[in-house]
Every structure is written in structure tokens, then in C-alpha cells.
Amino acid sequence: MNAIDVVDVTKVYRRYSARRQFATLKSALLSRSLIHDLRPEETFAALDGVSFSVAAGRTYGIIGRNGSGKSTALKLVAGITKPTSGRVHVEGRVSALIELGAGFHPEISGRENVFINGIMLGLSKREVAKRFDEIVEFAELENFIDAPVKTYSSGMYMRLGFAVAIHVDPSVLLVDEVLAVGDEGFTHKCLDKFAEFRRRGKTILIVTHSLGLVEKFCDEALWLDAGKVRLIGDPKRVVDTYLSDVAQSEEQVLAADDRRARAAAADPLRAPADATMAEGDLPANMFRATEGRWGSREVEITGVELVDADGQPGHVFQLGSPMAIRLTVRAAQPVSDFAFGVGIFNAEGVLCYGTNTHIEDLVSDRLAGEGRIEFHMDRLDLVEGTYKLDVAVHRSNGRPYDYHRQLYTFRVKSRVKDSGVFRPRHRWTFSPTVQFMRRGARRAAERVLAPEVAGALVARLRAEGRRRIVFTNGVFDLLHPGHVRYLEAARQQGDALVVGVNSDRSARANKGDGRPLTPETERAEILAALEWVDAVVVFDEDTPAEIVRRLQPDVLVKGADWPEDQIVGRDTVEARGGEVVRIPVEPGHSTSALLEKVRALS
Amino acid sequence: MISNLRQLVRYRGLIQSLVARELKARYRGSVLGFFWSFINPLLLLLIYSFVFTYVLQNRSEGVQPYAVFLFCGLLPWTWFAASLTEAAGALISGGNLIKKVLFPAEILPLVSVLANMVHFFLGLPILVAFLVIYRHPPDALDLVWFPVVVFVQLLFTAGLALALSALAVHFRDIRDILANILTFWFFATPIIYPMEMAPSLGRRMLNLNPFTHLAVSYQEILFYPGAFGHWKWLLALGVASVGLFLAGYWVFDRLRDSFAEEV
Numbered sequence: 010m011n012a013i014d015v016v017d018v019t020k021v022y023r024r025y026s027a028r029r030q031f032a033t034l035k036s037a038l039l040s041r042s043l044i045h046d047l048r049p050e051e052t053f054a055a056l057d058g059v060s061f062s063v064a065a066g067r068t069y070g071i072i073g074r075n076g077s078g079k080s081t082a083l084k085l086v087a088g089i090t091k092p093t094s095g096r097v098h099v100e101g102r103v104s105a106l107i108e109l110g111a112g113f114h115p116e117i118s119g120r121e122n123v124f125i126n127g128i129m130l131g132l133s134k135r136e137v138a139k140r141f142d143e144i145v146e147f148a149e150l151e152n153f154i155d156a157p158v159k160t161y162s163s164g165m166y167m168r169l170g171f172a173v174a175i176h177v178d179p180s181v182l183l184v185d186e187v188l189a190v191g192d193e194g195f196t197h198k199c200l201d202k203f204a205e206f207r208r209r210g211k212t213i214l215i216v217t218h219s220l221g222l223v224e225k226f227c228d229e230a231l232w233l234d235a236g237k238v239r240l241i242g243d244p245k246r247v248v249d250t251y252l253s254d255v256a257q258s259e260e261q262v263l264a265a266d267d268r269r270a271r272a273a274a275a276d277p278l279r280a281p282a283d284a285t286m287a288e289g290d291l292p293a294n295m296f297r298a299t300e301g302r303w304g305s306r307e308v309e310i311t312g313v314e315l316v317d318a319d320g321q322p323g324h325v326f327q328l329g330s331p332m333a334i335r336l337t338v339r340a341a342q343p344v345s346d347f348a349f350g351v352g353i354f355n356a357e358g359v360l361c362y363g364t365n366t367h368i369e370d371l372v373s374d375r376l377a378g379e380g381r382i383e384f385h386m387d388r389l390d391l392v393e394g395t396y397k398l399d400v401a402v403h404r405s406n407g408r409p410y411d412y413h414r415q416l417y418t419f420r421v422k423s424r425v426k427d428s429g430v431f432r433p434r435h436r437w438t439f440s441p442t443v444q445f446m447r448r449g450a451r452r453a454a455e456r457v458l459a460p461e462v463a464g465a466l467v468a469r470l471r472a473e474g475r476r477r478i479v480f481t482n483g484v485f486d487l488l489h490p491g492h493v494r495y496l497e498a499a500r501q502q503g504d505a506l507v508v509g510v511n512s513d514r515s516a517r518a519n520k521g522d523g524r525p526l527t528p529e530t531e532r533a534e535i536l537a538a539l540e541w542v543d544a545v546v547v548f549d550e551d552t553p554a555e556i557v558r559r560l561q562p563d564v565l566v567k568g569a570d571w572p573e574d575q576i577v578g579r580d581t582v583e584a585r586g587g588e589v590v591r592i593p594v595e596p597g598h599s600t601s602a603l604l605e606k607v608r609a610l611s
Numbered sequence: 612m613i614s615n616l617r618q619l620v621r622y623r624g625l626i627q628s629l630v631a632r633e634l635k636a637r638y639r640g641s642v643l644g645f646f647w648s649f650i651n652p653l654l655l656l657l658i659y660s661f662v663f664t665y666v667l668q669n670r671s672e673g674v675q676p677y678a679v680f681l682f683c684g685l686l687p688w689t690w691f692a693a694s695l696t697e698a699a700g701a702l703i704s705g706g707n708l709i710k711k712v713l714f715p716a717e718i719l720p721l722v723s724v725l726a727n728m729v730h731f732f733l734g735l736p737i738l739v740a741f742l743v744i745y746r747h748p749p750d751a752l753d754l755v756w757f758p759v760v761v762f763v764q765l766l767f768t769a770g771l772a773l774a775l776s777a778l779a780v781h782f783r784d785i786r787d788i789l790a791n792i793l794t795f796w797f798f799a800t801p802i803i804y805p806m807e808m809a810p811s812l813g814r815r816m817l818n819l820n821p822f823t824h825l826a827v828s829y830q831e832i833l834f835y836p837g838a839f840g841h842w843k844w845l846l847a848l849g850v851a852s853v854g855l856f857l858a859g860y861w862v863f864d865r866l867r868d869s870f871a872e873e874v
Binding site: 022023084087088089090091103105107108111112114116117121124125128129130133134157 | 624625628629632635636639707708709710711712713714868871872
């Protein structure tokens, strides 16, 4: 079932101010549509035939450039504005985090504002009162809640707004770029809250420029471009396609900049101040000079291009990819004293690298007519950013024929957000005592718990709204499809599944000295890797009676091969009103049969 | 329309809280706080009665004590005029809310009307005090009509407030025009002078002014001795006010979808 359906929605805004819109009061009240009689050039389609739907319980991201219609889409889903044509349908209570604390009154206390804001967002007074402490605690404003809101810092204001909105407990949550509301700690708290929403099966629609968030959090993403849907699908794919499109348009902007700079340099009247300097003079401070062009022009640089590995000119390059600077020069008269130089500056004007043929011990001999020079870099090892380029042809003593100062711009793109200027090729190595986690191990670390903390885990799961906690236990020595199916069936008995695993000692006590084949930590890790297992607890007792007492599950699952009266922990579960469920075991799968096969092989 | 009204009932908690907030916020930070609700009408009354009893000597026999007569009309007028002025700006100043939060926008002008009604109620003790000081007890039987007048005025004001607030979003001039219309309207209503003082032609004109019947009703109930004789007019105005309220709501509903874009 879909929580949000947007079908062929178009939203047209008028371009002009409110004053022009109605000729008369009569037309304001009687014209069927407020915009039908406007000429097309007076309107602007913020959204144009947009359709998408979000299945219940999914997290959906909308990305796109500024002005692409993202926020309009969100407002339509929230019901704040109506589509000009098309249909929007939303199932369930909606809470929109569009502007936090919208409607707070500065003169009255935080407490009163929480109530009014909560009621405005659709809660009853009693519901707000019930959640009040939680809201204040979440906003971290215990000491200020009775102060007037006008005394709050902007962070406090936003936090309170966020706390109220998130505690409305909507089934559909709309989020518009609001994660930048607090310090790191608060941002993490918000993300945790979103994660909790997800786990509880709520639908979330996020509009954001934070692509990382979309990749990490969303099940699906939509890329809006100028009011139209460009791509819908897997977040990673959508983000990547979007990024490469952004790079392409940056390329166009830089190319346009470049053309302007060249035109300015070529035209002596419009050239920057430096260009009017006397022939052969150098600017007073090389490193603080702004862009410009000077020189005696006995040799002239007639073309500068940045080319990629395939020789294609461009302005945006990936970190680590090859790049070449291609110069075309022309000498009016043959010259024998010449050198070519290049310099790369970053956006702060710091010279990242500079060299010339003279420094590199190339002795000039003869240049006549047209010539082409290429400066190849096998790897562009600069951190992400915008760079400016100096190119020059000059005498060996430094007197320039033609010096182009920072006239050319290029951009380096990188997915690694490292900092500095230069990115040396590098790799990390570690001694065996330094270890980083594999993903599976990370999952195991989160889900495999000691019996002592297992009770707290169940409490946390319940707090997240997972009411029926299912428990089952076993040795799970050689995991086979029978196990996997059995565990999946167990998970379906409730809202969360905790698996108890016999420790090595306990397994030996039950199954004899030959078992287990796999040590307890590894068995636990394998189980934790299953999607439907929420936690794994290794217990050392011979029977699970103790661990069942600790966990207090609502459902105790065992295989149907166990006689009902022999199920350990039955009394504990039934005492708290839970039930015992016996799930049929898959025929043809058993660890013992597997062991027999292996033995027969050897 | 019916579903709109039902929705209003559902949001009564919000209306309540917003009215309370309006009242609290208005005097937050002032030394006298809530006392201003008493002091404001009191000062207004003192000024008017000073002008009309000492400066412009008032000779009508029928309206003594003049202060009490004046107050009977002035207090409801203040409610009416302040409500309309605030309602005309309610959607524009609440623009941030309308753009960012989903809730029925008609609540904003209605809150203006209701908050001013509370001020009206807070002014009543002063009227009572004057009635006691001047030993001018109203007719007990007439007082039964008092809630009826208040209700008719509420409907009448709310209808106008809804229409004005919605139109003011598109025609910002309304707010300025309104201030002038209200001044004119005030003097075209028998508040500072009694109905009888008007010549017969003027009286016919005054009868066309709906607020005349509200003011006269208040005066007859609280000030003039004898039975409440104006009830036919009042009931007629009551019926008209229901119509006006529905019409105002219709105008509001008509323009509702444009608010989020225009405020």
C-alpha cells in the first residue's frame, strides 16, 4: 500500500506580485480558477507533471538543485498548497518539518508554545501534556522551558520546534532540510529519531541537499530538475547520476568564465589593470597579483586548453585522473631564448605548484611560427576545489613574452572529503594489533549481546514500539536452510526476534564432546548477519531457563519436534501472558544429517 | 461548508489556546499587565465623557448620566472595531504559519474576534461599577436579552472578519480603507448621541446601519428604563448576521487556496 501518491501533479505560480493579479473584486471571487486567465509568460511551473509514490514504511529522498521544485513538492504532500492540476493523496497523519518552530510566539514561554504548537500540529491538549516531558528532554531545554521564547538562541528555538514536531507521532513524516538545526550531538539525536521512525514502519519523505544522507537513509530517491522528474530509483544510482550532471553544468559555467577571461585579456581596452603594464615589467608581487596578461608579445600564447586522458578539453576533472595543459604559441620572428611555464593556484590564491622548462634544465634552441606545448600530469593529485592556472612563455631570465595570470579555471572533484592542498598517493597499513571492523563484524558487535545487558535490549526494543518480542534458542552449529527458514518463521510471530545460543560449554553438555564444530562467537556472528534476527545472546547455562527469565519474551518459539511439556522457560513466558509457539521443522534438513554426510566423505 | 464548520469544532482546542495566547502575549512585559484591559476602556470613557459633558455641553435630558449611556455603546463598538482591524491583518501577519503548517486558516481571524470579545467581557465590570455608582440599575428582565445581543454581534463581526481577512490578502489597501470606514461608521452610529436626537430623515438612515441596532439594543437593555422594545430589529439583524457569516465564510473558502502563495 502506498502512503503517498502524487499523480501527474503540476503546480503553477504567478511570476508577478500580488497587486497585479485580480482586475476586480468580482473576478477574484467568481473566476473559477485563480490563474486560468493569466498569460503563460506570467506564470511559472514549479512542478510539471510530476508523479511518484512512496510505499508505506519506506524512506524516500528528493534531491535536486535550488529551485528545482523540491520544497513545493513537499508542501503539496503536506497539503499546505494545492496542485494546479493532478492529484496528491496521503494516507495517515502527516507531520511536516518544514520550518521548525513556525508559529512560536516570541513573548510567551516555551511551555505554552509547546502546547500551542502541538495542538496546531494535530495533537489534543491531553496528548501534548502526556508527551511534554519527553519533548522538553529531547530539546534539552529543561532549564529554559518557562522563559519566553524570544530569549532563546536560534539553536534552542529550532530544537524545541523539532522536538514538538517529531513527537506528534505521525505516520508520514515530511522533512525539509532541517537537520542543520543544532550541534553535532543534536544532529545525531535527530538521525537516531529518524532511524527509530523507520524501524517502526513510518513513512518518511526527505528533501535535502545532503546527498550522503540520502544514500545512507533512503530506500528510494527522486531527482527533480526544473520541476520535472529526472530519475527515480535506487538512491546510490540517483545520487551518482545527479552528481555527474552537476559536474557537467559546472563545466559549462567554468567554460563561460574562461571565455570571458580570455576575451578580456585579448582586448587591451577592457583588460584588467595589470595588462597595461609596460612591456617586460613584472608586477611588484608575483604572488599577490590578480588575473591579467602582460609581456612583450614577441611570442604569443594563442590558445590554452585543459584536456583529459582522451585529449578532450574540459574544466572539471576527477581526483587522480590524468590531465594535460595544452598551449598553442606563435612566434612572429624566430626566437632562440624562450621557456614555458605553468602555475596552479588554489581558490585562496596559494601557489600549489609552479615550474618551467628552464628550471627543469631544458635549454631552448629555436621556436619559429606556430607551436604546440603540452604539460602532462599523470595523476591530478589535488584535493577537491577550484583552481586557477598561470601559463607563460618567457626568456630564461624571466622576462615575459606573454604571461597569462590566473586566466584559466578548473575544478577537481573528489568523493573523499580530505583537506589541504596536495593529495599524495597513499595507502594505510596496520600492524595486526590494529584492527578495523568488517561490516559483518560491525553488525555482530551491535547485535551480539552478553546476557547481562539482554534485559535492557528487550526494554529498548519495546520502547521502540516493538511490542511482541520473540525468543528462540538452540546450538545453531552448522547453519542450514532449515535454520534460516525456522528463524524467519519465528520472527513472523512478533515484532522482534532474539536468538539464544548455547555457549561452547553448554553445547558440549547437551550434545556431547564432539560438538560444537563452530565456536560460539562465530555461531553468534553468523546468526547476527540474518536480516530477521534483531539480537543474539550467548548463554552458558545448560538450559535456557535463566535467559528466558532475564529477557521476559512475549513469544517463545521451539521446533515442533519438541514435546510441549518439555519446553524450558514455558512457565516464565506464560506467567507474563505470553505464549509458546511450536514451528514445524523442515524435513530433510538437520545438522546431524549434515554431520553424517561429512563423516561419510572422510 | 458544513464540513468546514465541523472542522472548526474539531480545532476548538487550538482556538482556545490561541485566544489565551493572544491575551497573555498582549500584556506580557507591561507593568500593569491584565489591568490594561480595564484601564483602556476606562480612560477612553473618561475622555469621551469629559468632552461631551463639559466641553460640548450635552443638553439631552434622556441620556443622563451620560457616562453610563456612552459606555453602553462604546464598549461593544471597541470590540467590533478592534476585531475588524486585527482580522484584516491576521492572515498577513500569520503568513509564516499558513505557509508552513497545515491548519484551517479561518482560525486566525476568528481568534482576533474572540480575543477582543474577551476584552469586551473584561470591560463589563467597569460598566457594572458605573451602574452601581450612578445608582442606575438596569431592568432585570431586559438582561435576559443581553447574551442574545452579544451572540448576534459575534456572528456579525465574525462574518465581516472572515471576508475582510481573506480579501486583505489580495487587496492590501483594505487595511487602510478600513480604518477610515470605521471612523465614519462610528459617528454614523448612535453611540455618542442618542437615536432620538437624530432628525427623522437621519433616523431612517441610521436604521440602515446594522450596528445601530446593536448599539440601541445594548442601550435599551442596560441604560433605558422600561421593557426592551427593540427586539424585532435585533432578531432581524440576527437572521441577517447568520447570512452574513455564511457569506463571509464562502468568500474566505473561495480564496483559501491562494493564501499560502500570496501572503
